[in-house]
Amino acid sequence: MREDWAVTATVDISPREGEVLELVGAHFSNAEIAARLSISVRTVESHVSSLLRKLEVPDRRALAHRAPEPTSTGTAAPVAPALPAALTSYVGRSGEQAALIELITTRREVTAVGPGGVGKTRLALAVAAEAAGNHFDAVWYVDLVPVTDPEMIATAIAATLGLGEQPGRDITESVIAALADRHALLVLDNCEQVLDGVALVVERLLATCPQLTVLATSRAQLMVPFEHVYQVPPLSLPVDGESDAVALFLERAAAVGSTLDPAAREQIAVICERLDGMALAIELAAARYRTLGLDGITAALSHPLRMLTGGFRANERHRSVRAALDWSHALLDPADQALLRRISVFVAPFTAFAAAQVAESDEFLVADGLARLAEQSLLVVTASPRGTAYRALETIRQYGTEQLATADELGAVRDRHLRWCLEQAAGLTADRPDWRAGFDAVADDLRSALAWAAQEPEQRANAYRLAQRLAELTFTRTLIGESQLRYEQAASYAEDPGATAAELRNAAAVAACRMRGDDLYRLYRAAAEADLRAGSTEGAARDLATIAITSYRFAGRFVRRLPVEETDALIAQARELAGQDQAAQVMVAVAEAGQALNAAIITAEGHPGNAVADTITRAERAVESAHSAGDPLAESIALDVLTGAQSWAGDTFAAAATTQRRITLLSSTPVTPAATHELIEALGEAAEASLGTGDLHAARQWAAQLAEHPLLAEVGHRATSWLLVADAFAGNVDQVLSGSVRFLDAWRRAGSPARASLGPAVAAVAMVHGLRGDEDARREWLEILEQLDTPPEEAFGYGAVFDTMLLLHHGRLPEALERIARPPSEIWKWVTWIWHHWYVALRAEAAVLAGHPDALARVTEARTIVAGNPLAAAQVARAAALLDGDPDAVRATAAIFDSLGCHYQSERTLILAAGNHTQHGS
Template structure:
């Protein structure tokens, strides 16, 4: 009997193992019509059943039978690791017909299920199908979502569940149901019917909650591994995702990445979000942003889209709890960090034994995560569950009471942490997020203002000691706003100003000191107000490079005039005013009645008076600040070695003081000054030692410091400069590339090193950065002239170097004194000799007198004179002097200048240092053998 074209189409699809419903959907005809065609084909082909009919279907052209391709979404990113998890889950779905991959949001359930389904596709004759249930909000629509994935249309007289069951009845297939948590009841009912009528079907579900059906087998999806023989999955994921956004990471950063992944609990989504932020935050920025351990989990759009779905699943879980369990779940939701049963009992007011029993039951329901710690068993609610508990707390009318109990608990914890103990930092880290959360809530409630002030003050102190200086400044300012007593407000603002000083944010120092003066006036403390006004004026000059908008001199002078009368006879206020006069009057206006300018005698007189008055106060911090003014005055007077001695005395004065914002600001400034002072005096080993202590100071984690780069650049230590420059550049860009002129010497030093290496592109890049920072007089006549001259002399451009340093030191004395004075005059003398200047001998003689006692600059002048006299023996002796002084570059430069076999060894040594060949010039007076 003849088979019609339509029957041929039906026969082909029967041969492809499609059900009647699928054939109907494919051919756009009704299921009844398909059934009629199948019956007709059975008669015409004289076969007994559908299986035999399928065997009569023609083979596809040019190939044997093939398995259908898995209907799975294509992942947009690579799948990382999970080798053991993939193997375990694969074995689960081989052994059981329904497996639920269970875990919290963001742990990586979907990606693991997709990876397993893709690998297992070859084991299922009729394919693998994937259904995302996120868009499904009605449990009755689950079958519709599955039908859509299968390509089924609605069939007359048959509901969608029946259509799906019919389509899969004889199929050997794997069905992946993703994100079941919000329709878990509907999924359970649907699967019960589906699995009962489809004996060859396997279902892999992903969910945050169990389906709670007898046939379910659960596979808890663990976080990504943080420890492994090879590369842990968590670290590998972070590095791969960072590379994917164009910022590959070097293996040496592995420990820092591991720390970030550990704080993120190995949660895949959080790690991906953190890695995506690496280009803008860097690893240090990411670490600092993780004060809230789980916030990355709620930082992406995916978390927002699933928020209501999580609530639906939690509603279902919540309904299964006993009333006492529900009450405890909502009350412990005030904790944002892991907590113990004892802490929960204190906050909830319940008996500890009862609380422990309920917490255990909540953990069994996957509503709390349990971890063991040295302090005992700890519990933690994932952020979505905690937010759900907070909503329930508000609905029950218990929010204020629970929050108030939590606030009192936090105040007690903060007060206990203020008593120093060896493990206080670890204990602070455990409760820090709770302290912050309690403060945010209490700060908005007028009736709790006193408690909020106390907590803000404690947090400011704790975060400062914990080296979270930016946060500390915010809390000090917050405490100032919350304080009821103006005297307390003034005290908090002074501390905030000191923290701003540690952060090198001069504008904030100035603003906060002026605000402290206003608060002191309101409290009746006129002497305190005078000291604050004077300190504001001092900061504008003492820390001027840290300002973006530097107050004009007239404004600072007005502050001093305003402070004099209320200072009266108060020792601290008088010392503060004297220090302001030393900083402002001598620097900008000369003597009060004298001409403007930097008059050295007046500068010294003001500084010595400031030191005398500061010592009368008995305050080491006031004395250190006054000694800073004295060291500057000594430098301006050209007494480099006295300035270095004064700078060292500041360190001795400050070393035994307890940690405080003002003390830390003073110590950081003193370390910076002593580094630069030793550099100016030619003590490179001493400068390096102080620079390393400064760089290692924990309070500088946010801002870094320029001093180490300056030391290594002048010494010519290429490796240290290149490594430090990367950190400097990352920190500067991470801070928004501010125009901080105090970074100028370090950046100029890096640019010079790249020039010495012959890397002109890198040199131009750093020169552009230098231009962004600004080019003040210090650049033109101080550090810029020194670094430029060193590079020009290396390139054999002695006349250009001499021109770059054309001004006599006395003409630009302010900018070439301090650390640059000896370097300037020594390099200028050498440039004059190498350029064949007729006054070279006079310049050498003048330089010798100025730099006497400076091992590096004196050796440079000695070398210049040896070149001038053709004294080969003395010339070579300077190489040893440079080595002894820790200045390897100048030693190698001496060898090249010596010529002959010495030059060959010098050229090889330059290459070992990573520097380009040095060019030399012939000059008329040279008569070396």
Template sequence: MTATGEVSAREAEVLALVGEHLSNAEIGARLFISVRTVESHVSSLLRKLALPDRRALAQRASELGRADRSHPAPALPTPLTSFVGRARERAELAEIVKTHRQVTAVGPGGVGKTRLALTLAAEAADEYADGVWFVDLVPVTDPGATVVAAAVAAALGLGEQPGTAIDESVVAALADRHALLVLDNCEQVRDGVAPFVERLLAACPRVTVLATSRARLMVPFERVYPVPPLSLAGDGESDAVALFLERAAAVGRPPDPALRDHVAAVCARLDGVALAIELAAARWSTLGLDGLTAGLSDQLRMLAGGSRADDRHRSVRAALDWSHALLEPADRALLRRVSVFVAPFTVAAAAEVAGSDVGMVADGLARLAEQSLLVVTASLGGTEYRALETIRQYGTERLTEAGELDDARARHLRWCLAEAAGLAVVGADWRARFDAVADDLRSALAWAADRPGQRTDAYRLARRLAELTFTRNLVGESQLRFAQAAALADDPADTASMLREAAAVAGCRMRGDDMYRFQRAAADAARRAGDTAGAAVDLATAATNAYRFWSKFARLTPEAEAVALIAEARELAGDDPAAAAALALAEAGVLTDAFGAAQGPAENAVPETVARAERAVELAHRTGDPLAESAALDALTGARSWAGDAFAAAATARRRITLLSAAPDTPAGTHELIDALGMATEAGLGAGDLPGARRWGRQLADHPLLAEVGHRATSWLLVAGAFAGNVDEVLTGSARFLEAWQRAGSPARSVLGPAVAGVAMIHGLRDDHDTRREWDAVLRRLGTPPEHVYGYGAVFDAMLMLHQGRAGEAWERLAPEPADVWKWVTWIWLHWYVALRAEASVLAGNPDAADRLAEARAVVAGNPVAAAIVERAAALFDDDRRRLLATAAAFDASGCRYQAARTLVLAGGDHAVRGSAALAGLGLAPMAPR
């Protein structure tokens, strides 16, 4: 029945019964009110509706009944704001309400239970002939069933009848009604609601009860529907973000769409709780997203001041105060003590941190979960509990008020230490086990690190967390934790040890400056500990790394500085074998790499460099340390490359891989292995071992620790792919390279030049001029060092020019004598340079082509690809097709499909048709005619 004008709900009921021509006594009996009250309502109706008598009133009631009888108006409060999202929850809850007569929507305060229930009730109003009725139980403080029944009676407009209990009146009024009764906020009067609802449903077969509560009612026929937080992400729109944007617009202007990800992050920090999101959105216009994000560390302070009519929802703190007040003292104590957990926790963990019996804690956690103060997750692996972030912060405040914070934190720290110590890095699930406790380890460390009394435990936890995060491939955090452990260590020897580990992790991250800084700091700590030999090793290693890993440095170490470090190390070394080996390596390494800055190879310098490196290898081998020996072998690899012996360099690089197969799985061991894989890849390219280079390059590119520097990890694999003509591999790898390079800030590192030049060449071979120009732009961003002008740049440019039939230009590009540009072509590019130079000379018709061929044969002998290029050029020079075609098989055997196809095209005739088809199959453009 819809009331008109200012007719009240009770008056509307009286009007309807007048329309049925009932007497005042009959109306009073039907509505459980006195006859005098009925007379008062009838008089009021005559006045409000301006009708002369009761007959006219009955006629008006009949008219209104005919017009509105099929659409009873829901007796629901009118929301002040729009309802956002919740499509899935609305559909689920509506379906449950259709099939169950008593449904309880449960969830923590502020999650949106009431709004969801009201929305559902409004949408379902047409399905209940006698309407929907809303009862707010917040004002009810007495948990007795009678008081609850009185609140329901008031909502229904029932008066109290002498001699009749109010609950009986309610049951009688609803006995034959088809209605939905919404009981909101039942948690504080559960003891009264449960028996009332049980009796009501037993006596009123067509009544359905939808209750909202922070805890289930615990009645036999109850169907519980947990109301989840607002959706944060998924296939559809995020309800949490939509709510934030709408409420933010209501107080000003909504955030720019470009900030949607930032809004989503804020909503995630708020666990998708509707109340928290609304309160945060209300402060967006004054704080902005940056201010909101900063304020989330104290959500209870920031999320206040909402425009809610209900005081409980004017702030998150008020909502939590309401729930907290309903708890027994023991449960309050448990809630505040488990608030130290950041991640989900078990009963056993909670018992240890709470300092209580496991059985008692289990019961307490169950009660807190029933009150929606903890989220419970049951699985085959066990049951876990979690507190939402606002509840955690609330519990921490309560811990402080109770004077229990330090004790609870200390117990949590001890638990974290035990968990970290027991995390064996074995089994496929170890990462999941680490992730499950990692946030708690970090939280405990953050607390302990600032307390002198916890310094020893903080050091132990920082060290273990550094080890675990390294193995978990969180290398940035690992470096931070090792440095933190060094700062917390009481013993300078421990400080030195942690700084060495931090240096190794920095090396894995390609952060040379950090590596150098940590290594020098380790020397200082070792000296304070009285370990002069250890300090000597650190100083010598810092000097070595400054040259050995120069491409990882933003600031190149001056030679004089490195020499000074070596001199200082020599004074401290004494007769310690490890120090002697480190010194020998520093002297060999600095000399070898500094040698590249000279104008040309002095005749005595190369043999001396090789001899120094061999001596470093011998001394390192005596120490029994595979990492020291590997580092020395690296120096020997470089020395042999300067000597022009590509095959000896490649063999030495492979020897490092074998040696490191049994090396410890530590930051230092991993750093050494990563470098060894890179060197083996480069050495394989220089010796023409393309399958080997691709194998080592693939291991390097796939190494999980290089995720931060994917562009560095994939660079040499791209070079190998470019030489082999593996177009698909280059296109896929180059996309990964470019994305990682841009993500890293597009660093202008010249060491990336060969990869970019190789990719640009492949696009040139494909006649994809637009993409080639894009990669040429990247190449210009990296600079044009001499290695580009005379080394890899000349090699890749010449390969493209020869493909395009521009042999004369290719010859000009390779015109400098190898001996004049030796320092830029020695190592990887020498054999490719002289072989392509010989072919360009032949195809360009140079008069001294025969001399170029002879010189090239002597240099590339033993290199399967470069030797085949020279042999092909010789066959072209001699016009010997049989020898020419034989090189195609040599290229195929060497994994160089592009050169094999090129050979067939150069052979002409039917062979050229097959060769052109092979080039097309590779995705390359046709070759220009000879």
């Protein structure tokens, strides 16, 4: 265990809170924590709120610093209750605190306005701490100091809330969904540098989250609806010798080891008056007491502060802080002055090693200088898992930046900071166990360095490199909205059109992962134009063909669905531009195969004809061409088209084989946004196809891999869908019950989308509750099913299968016969292709159990149809044995079911066989 976390006292943290704290320390989102612990996201939020209160820390980042390392047993070690060293004691302000508490309980938005150094942040934190205990069921604090891009406000809020991005919605929508029904307080601190971005986000939040209250601190008001401005006054000045200002001075002087004589209060009061009661100025003065004494402080302050005459009082207060900073800065030796201004480029906490690189000095000398700056209250020191870190308050950081400009060092130091950021970004790899924490620690500095480099023409090449690397890192960190933005930025900084096109294609692939078809269309169009500028007609051909094939594969992801005429025109243009280039010709061939499949489906109108054979042939040729060209991603797309054609034809086994071939291909493909998108889609199709062939082991394997994919952590309904179906068939009741918690929680957080693809999972969970006899839970899930789009497969595919399994379980044989009465030949295989074997096997079993006159005919027909499907074949064999009155043959199928992972049917077999095994089966 780290010495920094040595326990001197204990805090009452439950075992579950300990698990949550450990995962917060590992920088997992709430959804990722919920998935790992099999609890709801809302439960994780409750534990995090409780931990913030118990450990007395302001935000999630500070909470992560308080997280212990795992012990050898894998459980969390005890946690020390002390506040981080960065948080000094809070002094005075009882009147202001009470006023703000009253305002936030009656107003939707309160902005605490005041000059830098007046104490807005400390006041807001004190108000938030009190509100958390008495007024709101959730309080979140967001420090916006590190945020330099107005577009990143929602991302900063999401990080505090523990949210990741949900594919299909932007991060602001995810924040809105999380706060929509919460009686919560959101504290946004230091808004002034990104005021416009804050105003836009706050206005949306206030309009859509009726129980949300926002407390903002800023040097200027936000100008948003519902805003009430509270002017933060300076600390109270002496009245009868008592004041908050004097109390703060005494407290901070004592903190540096100096106890003052009570008789000195009058002299302290004079100092505080000269500093206009400004908290930061008083702290800087008190930090010098040990070396200067009260007389020295008074003498030093007298001259510069006498200059403060005229103007608005608020401006004078600005000048009083500036004067205190000037005075404190003047007392530093030249080396410490240089160090203070050079470390001002860091927007996040930094180490002595990082400061040494940027300051271009020896690490030992820098560490010594940082300690002296901290002693003078010019830096805040915090202990973290990555070692001792330093941070300058925003007012001091801005002062240091001004000093850099005055010393004509701004460009040189910014350049060194940029190079340090490039080194940090290059060293962050996902194979490092602490890479998440490593990225989060430097991410704000990477963004700040990129924002500066983008404005400097001579840094264009470095801006390109950093944007490209930041795009890769944020994608791996599943910040996919930012990843797309950074790839687009990299494209704009690239020196040649070819590189521009490459980055635009990467951005388009991320847009595909985000399920944003319109962005994908825009970006591939732009990539094609860049390719043409670079003289690469073959590149443009690939881009245009990709748009066309994507419009066929993922039509539902486009807000503006592409008309058939437009996709046909894209393919024609791509064919013309491809020329003799093999890679371009491959993508054109894949697009043409998709075009043929789409046309065949439209013209067939539900009845497969000769067009299917031609479509399969085209798709197979496209697969061969892509394989010959050595293009795994094109081959994956071609295999997907082939799977679609095979499943459309009702060839379940061929479709399953193709999906597994696709996963094998992608497993050895380098991880990129495009490969990740292909893999996610392939896993879902492989799980689906394996269910259709009765391979439950493979179905669970692919479905579990999908459920664990980090890109789907925030969309558990999509991630767990096929795993729920596989577990329902297997009879894994505990897994279904725990998985359904994640599914339902994520589905509701996503806004309860009416996606037809979720129907099988919902129906499967409803069936399991029915098997357990929990009719209330079953009705709840059937109500959810009614909210989804219900295609024909709900009636004749999974709906018929799960309903019949439940009816047979309860012995309601006439109803089971009625539910599954339609002959298989009357049901189009495109609708029921993965359910087809289950349907005919259940239909045969129902006929046998009900004594239907056609039972033998149905069993005979079923044997032929399900040949090759081990599970369905076992079910038909059991039905035949029951029909023959052969209990030994019936019992023999139990072992088959067990070997196939279908334990429910194994136990059901023992009941159907009757005799001594019935009780065990029950």
